[in-house]
Amino acid sequence: MALQPWRKGIVTRIENETYNTRRFWIQVPELESFDFAPGQFVTLDLPIHEKPAKRIRSYSIASWPDGTNVFELLIVLLEGGAGTTYLFNEVKEGSELTLRGPQGVFTLPDSIEKDLYFICTGTGIAPFRSMVHHIKRHNIPHQNIHLIFGTRTQKDLVYVSELKQLDTEMENFHFLPTLSREQWDGCCGYVHAIYENLVREKMNGNSEPPPANFYLCGWKAMIDEAKQRIQGLGYDRKAIHQELYG
Structure with a gap:
């Protein structure tokens, strides 16, 4: 895909999702429709440094293609982060942003013939929200989809009611939020035990794991551990797709 030009975006709406996470809706006025594949991201050029390379921040698109020129980003305020501090403190409804996109190959297969495991932490849920809504909206045939979403506590959960x-x-869609630092009426612990247990249940004592694709989105430590564990279950590296944050 050819690299998209830099364009002007207008922030049309901002909502707090949690105590440290916000939803930003951005319109691209020069386009009638902002077309993208679920799972792709946009890059923002923020006025936070003289050097262009230190101004660039990329965020997965949290909404799904709907034929309009508006898309949504889900952004968490990072302590000491120049980019998110600017977005939280300086950007208001009506603010202009310089953006490029869509970009990325972290997208759904052409045909969903295997079980999908969407494994994420924090705002890494954004591309999976896009994918799941897209599948539902277009009645795309699919096998089991397990969205395994890890956060520390209930106050960190995003999009949970939806x-x-x-x-x-x-x-065949299963939403499995899990908390690592709080007891509640849902799953507890880290994301890894959830998908390992699901796969082992389906193996039912067999040595070969059932056909599946794994999509990982979040911090490097989670992704690195997940890749090791998934391959330890018997899956080939080609079954694993990743989008790294930070």
Whole structure:
């Protein structure tokens, strides 16, 4: 795909999702429709440094293609982070942003013939929200989809009511939020035990793991550990797709 030009974006809406996470809706006025594949990201050129390379920040698109020229980003405020500090403190509704996109190959397969495991932490849920809504909206045939979302506590959960609703409405979609530092009525612990248990249940004592693709989005430590564990279950490296944050 050819590299997209830099364009002007207008922030049309901002909402707090949690105590440290915000949703930003951005319109691209020069386009009638901002077309992208679920899972792709946009790059922002923020006025935070003289050197261009230190101004660039990339964020996965949290919304899904809907034929409009508006898309949504989900952004967490990072302590000491120049980019997110600017976005939280300086950007208001009506603010202009310089952006490029869509970009990226972290996208759905052309045909969903295997189980999908979407494994994420924090705002790494953004591309998976896009993918799941896209699948539902277009009635795309699919096998089991397990969205395993890890956060520390309930106050860190994002899109939780919406995704729980999808879990009830969408056949073969399973939303599994898990908390690592708080007991609650859902899954507890880290994401790794969740997908390992699901795979082992399906193996049912067999040596070969069932056909599946694994999509990982989040911090490097989580992704590195997941890649080792998934291959330890017997999967080939080609079954693993990743989008690294930070």
